[in-house]
Amino acid sequence: xxxxxxxxxxxxxxxxxxxxxxxxxxxxxxxxxxxxxxxxxxxxxxxxxxxxxxxxxxxxxxxxxxxxxxxxxxxxxxxxxxxxxxxxxxxxxxxxxxxxxxxxxxxxxxxxxxxxxxxxxxxxxxxxxxxxxxxxxxxxxxxxxxxxxxxxxxxxxxxxxxxxxxxxxxxxxxxxxxxxxxxxxxxxxxxxxxxxxxxxxxxxxxxxxxxxxxxxxxxxxxxxxxxxxxxxxxxxxxxxxxxxxxxxxxxxxxxxxxxxxxxx
Amino acid sequence: xxxxxxxxxxxxxxxxxxxxxxxxxxxxxxxxxxxxxxxxxxxxxxxxxxxxxxxxxxxxxxxxxxxxxxxxxxxxxxxxxxxxxxxxxxxxxxxxxxxxxxxxxxxxxxxxxxxxxxxxxxxxxxxxxxxxxxxxxxxxxxxxxxxxxxxxxxxxxxxxxxxxxxxxxxxxxxxxxxxxxxxxxxxxxxxxxxxxxxxxxxxxxxxxxxxxxxxxxxxxxxxxxxxxxxxxx
Numbered sequence: 001x002x003x004x005x006x007x008x009x010x011x012x013x014x015x016x017x018x019x020x021x022x023x024x025x026x027x028x029x030x031x032x033x034x035x036x037x038x039x040x041x042x043x044x045x046x047x048x049x050x051x052x053x054x055x056x057x058x059x060x061x062x063x064x065x066x067x068x069x070x071x072x073x074x075x076x077x078x079x080x081x082x083x084x085x086x087x088x089x090x091x092x093x094x095x096x097x098x099x100x101x102x103x104x105x106x107x108x109x110x111x112x113x114x115x116x117x118x119x120x121x122x123x124x125x126x127x128x129x130x131x132x133x134x135x136x137x138x139x140x141x142x143x144x145x146x147x148x149x150x151x152x153x154x155x156x157x158x159x160x161x162x163x164x165x166x167x168x169x170x171x172x173x174x175x176x177x178x179x180x181x182x183x184x185x186x187x188x189x190x191x192x193x194x195x196x197x198x199x200x201x202x203x204x205x206x207x208x209x210x211x212x213x214x215x216x217x218x219x220x221x222x223x224x225x226x227x228x229x230x231x232x233x234x235x236x237x238x239x240x241x242x243x244x245x246x247x248x249x250x251x252x253x254x255x256x257x258x259x260x261x262x263x264x
Numbered sequence: 265x266x267x268x269x270x271x272x273x274x275x276x277x278x279x280x281x282x283x284x285x286x287x288x289x290x291x292x293x294x295x296x297x298x299x300x301x302x303x304x305x306x307x308x309x310x311x312x313x314x315x316x317x318x319x320x321x322x323x324x325x326x327x328x329x330x331x332x333x334x335x336x337x338x339x340x341x342x343x344x345x346x347x348x349x350x351x352x353x354x355x356x357x358x359x360x361x362x363x364x365x366x367x368x369x370x371x372x373x374x375x376x377x378x379x380x381x382x383x384x385x386x387x388x389x390x391x392x393x394x395x396x397x398x399x400x401x402x403x404x405x406x407x408x409x410x411x412x413x414x415x416x417x418x419x420x421x422x423x424x425x426x427x428x429x430x431x432x433x434x435x436x437x438x439x440x441x442x443x444x445x446x447x448x449x450x451x452x453x454x455x456x457x458x459x460x461x462x463x464x465x466x467x468x469x470x471x472x473x474x475x476x477x478x479x480x481x482x483x484x485x486x487x488x489x490x491x492x493x494x495x496x497x
Contacts, residue, residue: 005361013357021345098344101318101334104358258320 007112010104014096014113022117033121037080037129041072044194063196065227070138073129074224075193075217077122078152082159082213083184085118089163090180093171093260100261107257111167115160122156140225147223154242155216161245168252171260192217197232205232212241266292266315266332266410268467270324273310284310286465287324292443292458297436299452299459300445301480307462308445309337312412315443330409336399337414344388348379348398351387355402369405376431377401378424397424404431411435411442429454449473449480 023030048061048068061068089111096110142148170176191213197205208214215233222230271288274281284307292298300308312335313319315326346354352373356366374383377397382390390398403411411432432442432455446452452459459470463483470476 009361010358013354016357017346017350017354020350099354101316102355102358103317103332103334262319 006104007109010106010109011113011116014099014105014110015117017099018113018117033084033125034128037073037076037125040076041069044072045069064198066140066221066225067138069133069136070140070225071196071221072194073133074221075191077126077129078155078217078220079188079191079193079213080125081118081122081152082155082162082216083188084121085115085156085159086163086166087184088114088118089160090166090170092163092167097261107261108253111160111164115156115163118159119156122152142224143226143228144223148220151216151220151223151238154238155220158212158216158238158242158245161242161247161249164249164253165245168249168256168260171263172256187211187213190214196221197230209233212238215241265294266326266328266330268314268324268326271314271321271326272323273307273314273319273321283465285321285462285467288465288467290460290467290469292460295439295441296458297441297456298443299456300443300462301447301449301452301459301476302462303447309335309414311460311462311467312337312414312443312445315410316412331407332410333403333406333408333412335412335414336403337396345386347386348377348383348390349374351398352402352405356405359406373398373401373405376404376427400428404428404435407440409440411440413442413444415446449477 045059045068049059052061059067059069063071066074092110092114093107096105096107099105099110100107166176166180170180190208190211192208197208197214197218200208209232215238218230218233219235219238221228222233268288268290271285272283273285274283276282300311302308310319314321315328316332316335317326318335349370352370353366356369360366360369377383377394377400379394379398382394387395387398400413403413436442436455442455444452444455453473457471459473459476461468461470461476461479461483468479470479
């Protein structure tokens, strides 16, 4: 019990400091968190529009019964949750190294604080984006709200594991930073954010279906929209991916964290 | 009591491992103030960082049931973008449960460190002396069994020096102890009962200042320590 209140206190203190440094002075971090998805959505809608001959064509296009802006938002937002969690976790050790001098502050507290913050930002962003779309008359009824929340949470857990793995990995081998940013870029294009796996010819799907992030995103959509059924994506696969990432992340943490924070 | 058991610490360098400590076994007895002396690079700061659990040994362990402070020195322990006040608040929140107590301590730190308006400016704008003063103030605001001090007692003007020696003395009479790393034998003599000298990967413990002086003269000022620590041709 004491350990829990201690953990809570330290995580809250770290969260406050994180808010101060990220959003405090310039507020740019906060604005960017909203601007980035809106910008990307406009770009993709614009591209669709050019292909269709008019901007209206971009907006009014349907992908498997889903209006394109809704389709985009339903893929982009969880992907941002993933990418931001992973990159924030990846830099946790470097950003907080000075604070590990204080014995009650354990590295895992700093990881948790950053992870919570990304979760909070996701919730605010989700309400903001879908609220704005609703105002613009892109309305829909969530098919399975509980299932959707469960999928988001699973994806969030998966991101925590991957973030832990990457953070230890880049501290041990700094060169990995470049490779990871390339992986993130590839995942952006390969994870079904602006296309559906259903649009891919069946014999090529196997080349995309190794990617658990695509499964997460498509399954989020499946729980979100009526008439959107994905048979290629598997709940079992995402559950296993989450367990493996958490197991690997926590093991690496346990085994290597002392070595990592000892390096200067 | 602090016990170092089978402690080994090395750093990886281009030319392989550089051992700072190799299988060290020492017990720092209860209720003694310990001075750590030696030239630069001998491993004074490393010892403090190991005891303060900022770094971890490659082998062996450090056993203690005491509350040990973070090492107070010219560097480390800082998040540059925070202001002095924010950092003080963070540390108090992390160590203490009572909100009121935190506020009082922060006020005390503000007055003690004499940072004035710098207290509300980012720590990265501080001079090294100011950083040390802040770290010292934050450390002294909290109650520990052992305070780890790395060269900092010589910070600031004469008035601040007097003030910090005064508060240290106060802590000592209350039953706390210090582990003080320093170049200066004089300072160590003033506060410490035991002297520890890192030497050739081991730690030598002295109780007699006369012996220390002889050893220190012989070892440090004739200067073979670096060569024997480093390459072994």
